[in-house]
Amino acid sequence: MPESTGPLAGVRVVDLSKILAGPYVTMSLADMGADVIKVEHPDGGDPTRKWGPPFNGPDATYYLAANRNKRSVTLDLKSPEGQAAVHRLIEDADVVVENFRPGSSLADDFSFERLSEQYPKLVVLNISAFGETGPMKLEPGYDMVAQASAGLMSLTGEPDGPPLKAGFAMADLSAALFGTIGLLAALVERGRTGRGQYVTTSLFETQLALHINWSTGYFATRERPKRLGSGHPNLVPYQAYPASDGYFVIAVGNESMWQKLCHNIDRPDLLEDPRFASNADRVTNRKALNVEIEAALAGRTVDEWCDLLGKVGVPVTPIRSLDEIYESEQTKVLGMIDTVDHPVVGPLEQIRFPVNFRGERPVLRSAPPTLGQHSRDILSEIGYDDAEIDKLIGGAS
Template sequence: MRPLDGITVVDFSRVLAGPFATQILADLGADVIKVERPGGGDESRSFEPRLPAGESAYYFAFNRGKKSVTLNLRTTRGQEIARALACRADVVVENFMPGTMDKYGLGYEALAALNPGLVYVSSTGFGQSGPYSDRKGYDTVFQALSGIMSLTGHPDTPPAKVGIPVSDLTSGLWIVISALTGLMERRRGGRGGHVDLAMMDVQASLLALAAARIFALDEDPGRTGTAHPGRVPSSAFQCADGGWLHISGSDQHWGPLCEVLGLGELAADPELTANEGRVAQRERVTAALAEAIGRRPRNELAEALRAVDVPVGEVKSAREALSDPHLGARGMVGHFDHPTEGRFSALRTPLRLDGADYPEPGVPPLLGADTEDVLADLLGLDRDEIARLHDEGTI
């Protein structure tokens, strides 16, 4: 058994944030029906990198374990079928521009009238209201507008995007939170509800520490590289072999750190015992640490610091991180067997619930692979009707 067994999700979302969310729900046991455009499907099916049989590894990353149904929402019959699917759903996820689903007769009010228990999550760039609600945007646009890009990079370099699509991924997590919250509210009151989730709002919520400095100090934070604005030491340092080591310590780590690095003078300075003093003398402390760390090989120094409980992390490439023996022991990299691409590696959902099965990565569906089965088994359409829908371009 998995936590969401028996929950049906109809997924109208495309590309990243929504599909990432519904993939998590599928991993947790939900039956996710992904509605895609006939002919092309989710845009990400054409994204790089492409695999030998033509499938997209990008699509694979966010659409495992779902059923794919092709449906032309621009047609009256397609809209009728979509409504019928929503009537049998617990959750609907969509990421169209505001008003689009209403135009198709698939907005929350129309569907809730047919299915009062429906939890309906609208994930848009700027929300259903506000002066920017009709704007389009992508991950890096939200990184720029939210202030995240201005905070990323080193003080003497231009703004930089985060190395992963952080706006999309964090919005996807909030879609999951929204869906689960809606299901809990329905359990208590019997009705579902409409969640207006804006990616811009999600990014603003991530500014908690930066906002704290604005609210407390009237300071607009800038780029600090790998350094922490309120803690010293907390930064990455280059080692003798060219590798980088990130050290992040509190007051209790300061003495052991200095001992391993041979910095007795700093350890003996009472002004540096507390973090406040080290922050005030950031340049002096950082320079001394950089010089001492620069004389030691990365891996040797990392082990020496771990031996005295100083928190450190080697700065690894993505390949190195995914090959780490700890992640291997935790089983974070799994695989699935795809009908055309064969065995393919995949990251597993990290949630582990005591007493529940730890899900293996599901298989990403071929475009429209489940259309006939879903329409026949869930909606009761016969094969002749399904053939007519196909001939007229509805599916």
């Protein structure tokens, strides 16, 4: 692996997590320069390696999405020998990331209470489904369970249709992002105090944190929010609308934009209608207004409307698919896609880290590792000889 020069160069992370939330945290740390050692069970490793199709080489593309810039070592964490090896790794580590099921033997074996006694400077991040306290703390959870239980699905979908999950794994990814923030804050604090920290978050808690204006609206009115399709609870018109050949988005955020919209869709009369006089009026009369707007938009194409309205300062955009986005000039200019060499499949395209440091985006140093790809190197680094390594990992790499 090429030497890291990122802002977290010199930070070592032992990644005991699996699936998505934890691995996305550690990939983000690795993208920023940390040395991340991914510990996997010898029998199959991270379950997402098999979450396909599609597959690219031996692993599912789901696994390949969240594990680049890491090194993989295979150890059985339930064996005394495997646990001893992990402790050797942790001796030189700054961070441990884990998402052991609450109440499991591994959660006990690698609890912060035990680890902090031996490694007082260690920062430990735990990601769970529902948090460490409360009646749901022992329940298992995947992204869709969290989206349902924490309200996202109740807000997603058409008003007269079924609830829908978000297209992205929003529960997992939001837990990963908040977990990363908490972990980095703990490292800053350690720099002041010299003491480690136990950082916890959950898929459930981070969904609540993202409710934002939905929650404050509910607290003010105590009315259960309803699904609005692509609509906004506090702004109208602010959603997807049909043109003659498809859908596009109009996002009116102030009265000036509203006036420009009405004039340029040839409906200046809407400005005189008392039902639509202010944004508050338009929110109240959302259905009636949308009937009028949809009728006015029916005669032109998406491209025609986006060209016309965009030129006068009304925020509009076509609804683009992923293939269009990845091939777009904006994506290319930002340098958001790059290729890294995978030891089995060769060139592998990846979405890069979305933050620049000193004007430069972190480089892709290495592809997501194959299972146990770096076992021998890592175990040798922490003092095992060849015979001991053979005993620990058998014929693995």
